[in-house]
Amino acid sequence: MSRSIPAALGGLATGLALTLAGAQAADLPRRAVPPPLPSLPVFTWTGFYAGVNAGYGFRGGGSGFTDPTYGAVTGGGSRGGFAGGGQIGYNYQLTPGSGWVVGVETDIQGTAFAKAEAAYLGTTPYYSVRPSLDYFGTVRGRIGYAFDRVLVYGTGGFAYGGGSRSGYAASYPNTLPDSFRTGYAVGGGVEYAFTEKLSAKVEALYVSLRRGFTGATVYDASVPAYYGGGRDPGDFGLVRAGLNYRF
Numbered sequence: 184m185s186r187s188i189p190a191a192l193g194g195l196a197t198g199l200a201l202t203l204a205g206a207q208a209a210d211l212p213r214r215a216v217p218p219p220l221p222s223l224p225v226f227t228w229t230g231f232y233a234g235v236n237a238g239y240g241f242r243g244g245g246s247g248f249t250d251p252t253y254g255a256v257t258g259g260g261s262r263g264g265f266a267g268g269g270q271i272g273y274n275y276q277l278t279p280g281s282g283w284v285v286g287v288e289t290d291i292q293g294t295a296f297a298k299a300e301a302a303y304l305g306t307t308p309y310y311s312v313r314p315s316l317d318y319f320g321t322v323r324g325r326i327g328y329a330f331d332r333v334l335v336y337g338t339g340g341f342a343y344g345g346g347s348r349s350g351y352a353a354s355y356p357n358t359l360p361d362s363f364r365t366g367y368a369v370g371g372g373v374e375y376a377f378t379e380k381l382s383a384k385v386e387a388l389y390v391s392l393r394r395g396f397t398g399a400t401v402y403d404a405s406v407p408a409y410y411g412g413g414r415d416p417g418d419f420g421l422v423r424a425g426l427n428y429r430f
Contacts, residue, residue, distance in 0.1 A: 190279045200425065204356070226331055227374070229274055229275050231430045232430065235267075236424065238423025239264070239424075241263045242263045248302075249410075250411055253409065254304075257304075259299050261297070262299075266295075267328065267423075271288070273286055276329060284326070285324075291319075291322075294319065295318035296416075302414075304409050307409060311411065312349045312359055313403070313412060314345070315347050316392065317346060319392065322341045324338065324339065325338045333374075338369070338372070342365065342366045345368070351410055354410055355398075355401060356401060357398045361394065364411055368389065369389065370388035377430070385422075385425075388423075389418070390418065392417040393418055399411070424430070
């Protein structure tokens with residue numbers, strides 16, 4: 184009997200100690216699990232955009248050409264110049280982030296091409312009655328591949344343009360060439376989106392707006408001078424930079 188009392192007291196002390204330890208553990212603050220970080224939105228080129236551009240047009244072809252009536256004409260080479268305007272378009276990206284992008288774009292440009300150099304048939308001046316190219320525009324499809332915010336693309340489609348009548352048109356008695364012409368444009372470029380809304384591009388295009396002219400060359404002995412179709416400056420290369428705002 185005397186031995187059972189100390190044993191009972193020891194068991195009671197042990198149980199009390201375990202109870203106190205459990206209560207203290209329950210009072211300790213629990214470590215909170217941090218919430219998962221929100222995922223960043225994946226960039227996409229899909230959407231409408233509008234912007235402006237400016238560049239330089241390079242008109243090819245050397246001096247000299249052959250007149251169908253009188254033969255070799257020296258000079259008459261044309262030079263390029265400034266071109267600038269605006270564009271609007273729409274892109275659709277097949278897979279956000281990196282992937283194929285298709286779209287359509289239309290633009291309108293004003294030009295300030297230098298006038299063609301003087302031309303001569305022998306030693307007599309030869310004046311072209313073709314109209315100038317004061318503006319042009321395109322309606323093109325675009326297809327490219329996006330590396331996140333970098334888009335590499337090719338483009339091609341319909342082109343048109345027109346301008347003012349030649350200063351020598353009044354001296355030409357036959358039918359004059361039409362000032363409006365149509366053709367095509369092909370090229371490619373690289374575009375980079377430096378914010379969610381703004382992107383910049385560098386683009387190169389070849390634009391062909393050649394138009395045939397069957398009018399015969401006319402000689403005016405009172406001047407004296409020849410009047411005819413001259414060279415056809417209807418094709419040129421264009422390098423331009425642009426800025427787009429994406430809606």
